Amino acid sequence: MGERLEQAPRVNDSGRNFAGRGKPRPAFALWGLLTAPLAWLVIVYVGSLALLVVSAFFSLDDFTGKPTTELTIGNISEAFTQGEYISLVVRSVAVAIAATLLCFTLAMPTAFYIARLASRRTRRALVVALILPLWTGYLVKAFALRAVLAPGSEYGDGGFMSGLVGWSPGFGYVAVTLTLAYLWFPYMLLPIYAGLERLPNSLLDASADLGAGSMRTFRLVMLPLLLPSIAAGSIFTFSLSLGDYITVKIVGGTAQMIGNIIERALLAPNQPLAAAFTLWPMMIMVAYLAVMGRAGAFKNL
Amino acid sequence: MQLSPLGRLALRLVTYTVLGVVYLPLALIFVLSFNSAKSIAWPPVGFSTRWWQGFLDVESAREALFSSTRLAFVAMLIAILLGSMLAFALQRYEFYGKNIISFLAVLPIALPGIVTGVALRNTFVRFGWDLGFLSVVAGHATFCIVVAHNNVIARLRRIAPNLREASADLGATPFQTFHLVTWPLIRSAVLAGGILAFALSFDEVVVTTFTAGAGVQTLPQWILNNFSRPNVLPYVTVTATLVMLVSLPIAWLAQRLGDSNPG
Amino acid sequence: MKKVSALAVALLGVVTLGACGGGDDGGAMLEELGEGEGAVNLVAWAGYVEDGSTDPNVDWVSDFEAETGCEVNVKIGNSSDEMVELMQSGEYDAVSASGDATLRLIAGDDVVPVNTDLIPNYADVFEGLKNKPWNSVDGKAYGVPHGRGANLLVYNTEAGAAPTSIVDMFSPDSPYAGKISVYDSPIYIADAAIYLMATQPELGITNPYALDQAQFDAALAALETQKSIVGQYWALYTDQQAALENGSVTLGTTWQVIVNLAKANGAKIESTLHSEGATGWSDTWMVSSKAKHPNCAYMWLNHIISPQANAGVAEWFGEAPSNSKSCALTADPNHCATFHADDEDYFSKVYYWTTPTKECLDGRDVECVPYSEWVNAWNKLRA
Numbered sequence: 001m002g003e004r005l006e007q008a009p010r011v012n013d014s015g016r017n018f019a020g021r022g023k024p025r026p027a028f029a030l031w032g033l034l035t036a037p038l039a040w041l042v043i044v045y046v047g048s049l050a051l052l053v054v055s056a057f058f059s060l061d062d063f064t065g066k067p068t069t070e071l072t073i074g075n076i077s078e079a080f081t082q083g084e085y086i087s088l089v090v091r092s093v094a095v096a097i098a099a100t101l102l103c104f105t106l107a108m109p110t111a112f113y114i115a116r117l118a119s120r121r122t123r124r125a126l127v128v129a130l131i132l133p134l135w136t137g138y139l140v141k142a143f144a145l146r147a148v149l150a151p152g153s154e155y156g157d158g159g160f161m162s163g164l165v166g167w168s169p170g171f172g173y174v175a176v177t178l179t180l181a182y183l184w185f186p187y188m189l190l191p192i193y194a195g196l197e198r199l200p201n202s203l204l205d206a207s208a209d210l211g212a213g214s215m216r217t218f219r220l221v222m223l224p225l226l227l228p229s230i231a232a233g234s235i236f237t238f239s240l241s242l243g244d245y246i247t248v249k250i251v252g253g254t255a256q257m258i259g260n261i262i263e264r265a266l267l268a269p270n271q272p273l274a275a276a277f278t279l280w281p282m283m284i285m286v287a288y289l290a291v292m293g294r295a296g297a298f299k300n301l
Numbered sequence: 302m303q304l305s306p307l308g309r310l311a312l313r314l315v316t317y318t319v320l321g322v323v324y325l326p327l328a329l330i331f332v333l334s335f336n337s338a339k340s341i342a343w344p345p346v347g348f349s350t351r352w353w354q355g356f357l358d359v360e361s362a363r364e365a366l367f368s369s370t371r372l373a374f375v376a377m378l379i380a381i382l383l384g385s386m387l388a389f390a391l392q393r394y395e396f397y398g399k400n401i402i403s404f405l406a407v408l409p410i411a412l413p414g415i416v417t418g419v420a421l422r423n424t425f426v427r428f429g430w431d432l433g434f435l436s437v438v439a440g441h442a443t444f445c446i447v448v449a450h451n452n453v454i455a456r457l458r459r460i461a462p463n464l465r466e467a468s469a470d471l472g473a474t475p476f477q478t479f480h481l482v483t484w485p486l487i488r489s490a491v492l493a494g495g496i497l498a499f500a501l502s503f504d505e506v507v508v509t510t511f512t513a514g515a516g517v518q519t520l521p522q523w524i525l526n527n528f529s530r531p532n533v534l535p536y537v538t539v540t541a542t543l544v545m546l547v548s549l550p551i552a553w554l555a556q557r558l559g560d561s562n563p564g
Numbered sequence: 565m566k567k568v569s570a571l572a573v574a575l576l577g578v579v580t581l582g583a584c585g586g587g588d589d590g591g592a593m594l595e596e597l598g599e600g601e602g603a604v605n606l607v608a609w610a611g612y613v614e615d616g617s618t619d620p621n622v623d624w625v626s627d628f629e630a631e632t633g634c635e636v637n638v639k640i641g642n643s644s645d646e647m648v649e650l651m652q653s654g655e656y657d658a659v660s661a662s663g664d665a666t667l668r669l670i671a672g673d674d675v676v677p678v679n680t681d682l683i684p685n686y687a688d689v690f691e692g693l694k695n696k697p698w699n700s701v702d703g704k705a706y707g708v709p710h711g712r713g714a715n716l717l718v719y720n721t722e723a724g725a726a727p728t729s730i731v732d733m734f735s736p737d738s739p740y741a742g743k744i745s746v747y748d749s750p751i752y753i754a755d756a757a758i759y760l761m762a763t764q765p766e767l768g769i770t771n772p773y774a775l776d777q778a779q780f781d782a783a784l785a786a787l788e789t790q791k792s793i794v795g796q797y798w799a800l801y802t803d804q805q806a807a808l809e810n811g812s813v814t815l816g817t818t819w820q821v822i823v824n825l826a827k828a829n830g831a832k833i834e835s836t837l838h839s840e841g842a843t844g845w846s847d848t849w850m851v852s853s854k855a856k857h858p859n860c861a862y863m864w865l866n867h868i869i870s871p872q873a874n875a876g877v878a879e880w881f882g883e884a885p886s887n888s889k890s891c892a893l894t895a896d897p898n899h900c901a902t903f904h905a906d907d908e909d910y911f912s913k914v915y916y917w918t919t920p921t922k923e924c925l926d927g928r929d930v931e932c933v934p935y936s937e938w939v940n941a942w943n944k945l946r947a
Contacts, residue, residue, distance in 0.1 A: 035390065038383045038446075045443050046405060048420040049412075055423060060936065064672040066652065078940065084947040110319050113312040117304075126316070128553055133323055135548035137504045139524045140541040144326030147333065147343070153743075155720060155811020155832070160329055163343030185323065214304050235411055243413015246506065246525070254797055256946055259415045264946070268939045269649035271423060278416045285412055289404075298407070340809075340829075361617070432655055515605040515637060515655040526640075530802060533617060 049282075056275035067272050075276035085261065089280050092257040095173060096241035099180035103188040103237045104230065106181075111189055115196035127193065134186045142250045145179045149251055171253030179251050180241045187236035195229030196222075228296030235292050243281050327545060334538040352535040359536050365523035366540075372434070372519060373502040376441040380498035383442070384449025385491055391450075392457045406450060409443040417443060418511030425512065432514030440512040441505060445498035452494030456487050493558040496551065520544075593677045594851070594858050603635045604860035607650045607659040609847070610801045611821045611881045612710070612868075613638040622880050624873040632867075634860035642799045643749040644917065645939070651675070654854035657861040660710050662845040663698035664751050664917040664935070670706055675850040677704045683866045688887050692908045698918060699848040707848035708865050711874065713883030713903060714844035714914045715747070715755070716835040718823050720814035730838045732815060734759050734790050741793040745804050745816025748797035750935070750942035751917055754843050755817060756783040756790070758915065762840040771926035772843065773918045780933040784941055797946065808833055820882020844914035878903070 056079075059072040079085055114126045133141065151170035152158025161168035169175055199222065207217040245259030258280055265274035292298075304312075329343075337349035356362060391403060409417060421440050425432055460483070468478040506521035513522065524540065527533040606613055613636065616623035625636050639656065641647035644665035651659050651674045661669060669675045680686040686708055693699075693709035700706055719727050724739055732738040733746075734756070746752060757772035760782055767779050775783060796813055798804040801822050807813035808826040823835040849865045851858065867873055871889035878885035879894050884905035891900035904910040918925060924932040 035386060038386055041383065041439075041442060041446065042402070042405060044424070044439065045409065045417075045421075048424040049408075049416075051427070052416075052420040052423055055427075062934075062936075065648070065668050065936075066672055082944060084944040088947040106315070106319050109312050109315045113316040117309055117312060118316075126320070129320060130323060132549060132552045133327065135500050135504075135552040136327060136545040137521065137524075137541065137548075139504075139506060139521050139528075140330060140544060141326060143524075143528055143537075143541070144330045147329055148326050150810070151812055153811035155722060155814070156809055157343065158810060160343040182323070182326070185319075208303060214308065239411050239413055243415050245415060254794060259413065261943060261947060262415055262419060264943055266419060267643070267646045267649045268943075269645065269652055270936075270939065271419075274419055275423070278419055281413050281416055289407065289411055298403075359617075426653060432653065515639065530618060 052275045058272040075273045079276040098177045099241040100237045102181035107188040111192040149175045175251040184237040188233040191229040191233040195226045231292040231295035231297035331542050334542045352539045356536045356539045365520045369520035373499045376445045376502040377495045377499040379442045380445035380449040381495040384446045385453045387450045388453035409447045414507035418508040422511040436512045440508040441502045449494035452490045456490035489558045496555040597682045598859045600632045600634045600860045601857040604857045605656045606638045607656045610640045624876045628867045632863045657855040657857045662917045664919045666698045676853045685869045707850035709886035710847040711883045711886050712846035714842040717838045718818035718835045721832045723814040740815040743795045743814040745796040745813040748799040750938040756786045773920045774925040776930045846916045
């Protein structure tokens with residue numbers, strides 16, 4: 001009887017039917033009923049993405065300004081061959097990488113301290129304390145940083161930093177990078193912390209026994225073992241940074257990133273062109289996911 | 302691993318500095334909600350509690366709060382139900398296309414929100430579906446399901462598989478096994494996933510912007526629309542502070558639930 | 565193999581599905597005014613639909629809601645492009661469209677002709693605003709005029725001598741470099757064209773919305789130069805207001821309402837109409853072809869151009885009202901004179917926002933750059 005439960009019934013792609021072997025079980029019939037809405041959602045979501053890609057090839061009617069079904073590669077060519085947009089994409093990726101690196105640089109020592117050096121009592125308190133801001137809201141934090149970074153001038157007061165030390169980086173790419181790193185820091189901290197917790201002490205002891213100093217142990221033993229966790233954390237910080245356009249509007253000044261140009265095209269209104277621009281982050285993320293997958297990120301998501 | 306005392310001190314310093322930096326802007330918002338002037342400039346002009354006293358009268362804020370809560374609650378329910386199902390399906394069964402489904406399950410949180418938002422809006426508009434509460438729910442459901450699924454599948458993987466076998470050997474039907482064995486072991490993860498989904502939905506603004514119709518305004522949308530409006534700004538800082546204070550115990554609860562062992 | 569064919573079928577299905585859909589635009593002109601539907605969804609410029617939340621004394625919505633029972637929901641459009649996009653979604657009932665949106669909305673069947681017989685206050689609208697090229701087609705009115713005005717130059721009075729021209733907005737060695745604020749919309753290219761009309765008359769620009777390729781390229785070059793001295797491209801009016809208040813912007817292209825609001829918060833600024841001539845707007849309230857609340861929409865149109873409400877919005881925003889009876893009701897008795905409400909001669913020198921088309925708007929026989937190219941050029945400039 002125990003074996004029958006472990007038999008895997010064959011399920012087709014949509015997950016709708018369970019053509020089980022042996023007599024039908026009420027539980028499985030219920031399953032089939034419930035997976036239908038799930039399948040619908042998958043179809044709507046994935047279908048929407050596919051439709052978006054297809055719509056990038058539609059053209060706008062000259063007169064009505066609405067998308068037609070006449071195909072054109074004009075949008076793709078505009079989005080992918082114009083130097084200004086390529087430069088924009090490069091800048092966006094650079095900001096996303098910078099924010100990710102900044103997150104990592106701060107999360108690594110912090111996670112290490114909490115996991116390895118802090119006492120049991122403070123450990124939980126520190127983790128909770130550093131994760132809590134995740135719950136306070138994206139916009140609240142973005143506007144809070146605007147209040148910190150707003151530049152002053154000889155005619156008026158600026159934000160906290162300007163008021164306190166008389167200077168602030170002002171609004172621009174630096175402010176955007178700092179804000180994005182601030183926003184996504186918990187997403188980098190959590191996986192690394194979890195990874196550190198899982199690290200067996202025996203490995204570190206063995207490394208010390210073999211004569212490696214702390215830095216060497218860190219570099220040659222810990223870091224490779226932590227790679228999947230770091231990769232997993234970076235997926236969030238990189239993706240969230242790459243496509244962000246609201247933070248750019250709040251603290252970015254005249255800066256623009258790829259999310260802004262997508263929004264611009266959409267509001268033109270030129271939905272097919274916006275769709276063409278979305279191909280950039282889609283391609284970049286698929287590539288990034290593939291690389292991170294090889295680093296083992298998906299084992300820990 | 303032996304670290305020099307200096308090394309330990311340095312790490313401790315970094316950690317507490319990071320902690321301070323993380324909470325500084327939030328403390329600033331808290332302080333500014335008592336600012337007698339209507340701006341975010343530093344230093345604050347004077348102390349006043351009038352924004353706290355008056356903000357309940359701001360109708361648009363109340364409506365936005367209600368709207369967000371309703372939306373997040375529905376999204377959480379959908380996430381718990383469908384996310385758990387997805388977790389069960391992926392963890393227990395082998396089927397053709399499983400790898401593709403696993404990959405697709407990551408997409409809603411791996412792809413930038415603007416891509417999801419633009420894609421969904423395009424679909425809704427093209428098929429003539431009304432943009433309103435349901436369209437936003439559909440949008441939120443995508444990433445909420447993924448989040449709940451992640452929590453549940455992580456827990457499922459930690460449950461010893463022989464527990465189900467043992468239960469079946471003792472004569473329990475699949476439903477009894479689920480009810481008496483599996484569910485008690487996973488329910489805290491389901492709850493944690495649900496709370497996380499609630500928080501994500503409550504806070505979400507990008508997908509919401511693209512999928513909400515004329516009649517829907519969630520709290521993040523309200524904040525976005527009103528932060529720039531000088532007369533409403535003080536109420537935004539009050540609302541922001543309130544959201545922070547309310548989310549603390551909920552966050553703590555979610556952490557405890559997520560950490561609890563299946564035993 | 566199976567994977568590929570399944571994918572191909574799916575893709576084919578998606579393409580077919582994508583080709584279908586697309587809403588049906590029904591909506592003919594309303595023949596008879598019925599009962600209010602209880603709500604009305606508006607797309608409006610900031611400052612046009614005030615319900616007391618910006619300033620408790622500025623409210624012409626609450627009395628409308630009380631009188632008609634139509635609850636007003638307003639979505640602020642920050643540019644004409646945004647308004648066209650919003651109206652295309654079919655979610656809104658009425659829009660306050662500028663001249664660079666009206667004809668696009670008409671061509672796209674997003675708005676319907678307005679039955680002016682159902683709008684009693686239309687009779688009092690200045691004749692100079694009725695049946696113009698931007699708000700009517702073949703004599704059929706497509707909306708009711710809201711008001712008109714010019715885009716002004718704002719400057720910080722402590723930053724130097726008061727400017728009277730936009731030269732300092734464009735020249736690389738401008739004393740205001742780094743603190744200049746420019747309107748973030750493709751239509752701003754026309755302002756660059758106006759600058760060239762004065763500084764490079766040999767280009768032969770007569771209408772800033774009728775630019776052939778050479779003139780257009782020259783305008784873009786001026787904007788590219790300007791980019792190095794710009795401190796802010798504003799889309800939200802409150803962004804410029806905040807920047808004027810904290811002094812990070814000391815010169816810019818603006819609306820009077822922004823100047824008024826910033827001044828009320830202590831900014832030391834003034835506005836002026838620059839000597840080269842300005843772009844401006846003449847706005848029209850239009851009704852959506854997919855309006856779910858057409859009766860309330862008509863009631864709103866009638867209300868916003870009523871003498872009292874129109875006077876209120878004209879004073880708040882800083883523009884000329886469209887209702888001739890409003891001039892007697894403005895708090896400042898000189899308001900209409902200041903804003904040239906009845907001065908057709910003045911407005912003949914204001915270049916209202918208009919949609920550039922391939923057929924040159926100034927009647928020349930060459931090919932002019934259409935608006936879609938303005939959008940692409942602006943996007944690349946901002947990228």
